[in-house]
Amino acid sequence: MTTPDPILASVLQRRVQAISHEMATVLMRSSRSPIFNEIGDLVTVVFDRDGRTLAQTEYASIIANGAQPPLQRIIEYFAGDVHDGDVILHNDVYSGGNQNADVGVFVPIFWRDQLVAWTASKGHVADIGGMTAGGYDPRARDVWQEAFRIPPLKLHDRGELRRDVWDLVRANIRLDIVAEDIKAMIGACTIGRRRIVDLLDRYGAETFDAHMDYVIEASERQVRAEIERWPDGVYRGESWMVSDGLDPTARYRVAVEITVAGSDITFDFSATDDQAPGFTNMPAASAIGAIRIAFLMLVTAGGLSIPANHGVFAPIRTVFRKGSLIDPRFPASTIFGNQMCDEVVEAIMLALSDALPDRVTAGWNQFLCTALNGVDPRTDEPSVSLTIFQRGGPGAMRGADGYDALGFSGTPGSMRSPDMEMFELSTPHLMHYYEYLPDSAGHGEWRGGYGTRSSWTFLGVDEAGTTIGDDVASEGADPPHGLFGGGEGGLNELTLRFPDGTTKAWGSKEIVEGIPAGTVCVSRNGGGGGYGDARQRPPELVLAEVRDGLLSAEAARRDYGVAIAADGRTIDEQTTRRLRQEERA
Known part of the structure; x- marks a missing residue:
């Protein structure tokens, strides 16, 4: 039996992490869709033979933290029938998937005829069949209307492409570019497999397994020690989703009860409202991903720096109620589910705000973008795109302002905005401006x-x-909440201006068909909530934002008690002192 060496364990952990990063780089640089190579709506993961996460590169965290459930299903489904050279495809939300548009490629790794590990690539494909190109259609009432379902499916068997299977998949997807992206995912997994085999050739399977076990156990110990610092108790929080794509006035409650007991933590969403009739339902794998994102925010806010692996999430227990908005009953449509990460994170942060005031964030502006599809007149070819550049602001926390234009809580700081010139080159749209609000x-x-x-x-x-x-805003949504005296953040506004001069306020989950050429979309995405008393903010920071054009002089005076001099570049010290003294009085 191998006795783990802590130094070698650290070396191997970093090597496996580097392998997952190389896989992601290969995938982004060899893929065809801007959703992959510009936005980075993808993940790459290395698992052990049992499907435990060893390392992941999480450009899209909601996908990364939801990649492990489908592999568990694959391992069970193909028990005893997994071979060197196999390539397995999967997307089905009713067998472990997080979103049908997030297609995963899973490759087993063999060394000396023994299964030793897995590599996986997963990303948001430009089309996955269903009633609408691109997959997003709020009118979908069931899973068959929104996507082509792929349960565990062997695309390659012992190194040989199964042409019948490949042709079946391609026949149900509109865009050839998707086939090219799947090939890129297979290539990334193949690179990962080669690197892991090289590692095993050097150290052997026994040494590798023993040290990966050590890394996972060490990660779990660190995280459990962190949770033990949190006060035991039962904490409750809730968030609201407005509109279900069918009724813009509908409101759905996402509710969590969090139990902290020693080094264990349970997230129970049983009190969440019943499932929706349309596409605004969240599969369990997506919810698990969202919970893990919030959990990592809380853990790392305390200063703990730790790579994401199986041990990090071992203390977590999740509870969902079948038939609710989270974990709906088959065959509910669910393609909006990833976007509900915002509500899940908000409910968790509110629940723990009093218990962990130094770790929680104020409310995030809930993400709003568009999925567009049509025919590009320059090529007469179909075009599908996501306007991920529409980004709101996250909430502040004690000791730190919210990051500007960070966007979706499901991809914090990792999924990128597309370059505006590339957006224009790859899709039939002309940008006018893109700037801070x-x-x-x-x-x-x-x-x-x-x-x-x-x-x-x-x-x-x-x-x-x-x-x-x-x-x-037009749907009556609640603005992102402030914490401990902080102000509310901003809401979203989206307007279509048609060539005939008419306008339309675009809702949060609304399809508009037949948009004529020449139509202009104007988008305003709000910011996140503030933290603490604004009159305690250093005046020089307020002035800097006024001078940068981010904050108006009126808002500086009203919200911060900072008077800007007539020149617009200095502080009126006397008036500022008076304003702040009056507020304290």
């Missing part, structure tokens, strides 16, 4: 992150667009 951040001693404003013209033929998100 002034006065959008919730005020506080630590302010929320700023949102953005953007505008573009539709150039395509018979385009259709579906909004994907929440926090739309």
Whole structure:
């Protein structure tokens, strides 16, 4: 039996992490879709033979933390029938998937005729069949209307492509680019397999397994020690989703009860409302991913730096109620589910705000972007795109302002905005501007992150667009909450201006078909909530944002008690002292 060496364990852990990163780099640079190579809506993961996560590169964290459940299903499904050279495809939310548009490729790794590990690539493909190109259609009532379901499916068997299977998959997907992206995912997994085999050739399977076990156990010990510092108790929080894509006035409650007991933590979402009739339901794997994102935010806010692996999440227990908005009953449609990460994270942060005031964030602006599809007049080819550049701001926390224009809580700081010129080159749209939205951040001693404003013209033929998100002002959404005296963040506004001069307020989960060429979309994405008393914020920080054009002089005076001099570049010290003294009085 091998006795683990802590230094070698650290070396091997970093090597496996580097392998997952190389896989992601290969995938992004060899893929065809801008959703992959520009936005990075993808993940790569290395698992052990039993499906435990060893390392992951999480450009899209909601996918990364939801990649392990389908592998468990695959291992069970193909028990005794997994071979060197196999390639397994999967997306089905009713057998472990997090979203049908997030297609996964899983490759077993053999060394000396023994299964030793797995590599996986998973990403949001440009089309996955169903009733609408791109997959997002709020009118979908069941899973068959929204996607081509792929349960565990062998695409390669012992190194040989199964042409019948490949042709079946391609026949159910509109865009050839998706086939090319699947090939890129297979290539990334193949690179990972080669690197792991090289590692085993050097150290052997016994040494590798013993040291990976050591890393996982050490990670679990560190995280459990962190949780033990948290006060034991039962904590409750809730968030609201507005509109279900069918009824814009509908409101759904996402409720959590969190139990902290020693080094264990349970997230129970049983009190969440019943499932929706349309596509706004969240599969369990997606919910698990969202819970893990919030958990990692809380753990790392205490200063713990730790790679994501199986041990990090071992203390977590999750409870869902079958038939609720989270974990709906078959065959409910669910393609919006990933976007509900915002509500899950918000409910968790509110639940723990009093228990862990130094770790929680104020409310995030809930993500709102569009999924667009049509015909590109320059090529006469179909076009599908996501306007991920529409980014709101996250909430502040004690000691730190919210990051500006960070966007979706399901991909914190990792999934990228596309380059605007590449967006224009790859899709039939003309950008007018993309910039920070002034006065959008919730005020506080630590302010929320700023949102953005953007505008573009539709150039395509018979385009259709579906909004994907929440926090739309016209629907009566609640603004992102502030904490401990901090101000609320901003809501979202989305307007279509048609060539005939008419306008339309675009809802949060609404499809608009037949958008004529020349239509202009104007988007305003709000900022996050603030933290703490704004009158405690250093005046020089307020002045800097006024001078940068992020904050108006009126907002500086009203929200921060900071008077800007007539020159617009200095502080009126006397008036500022008076304003702040009056507020304290």
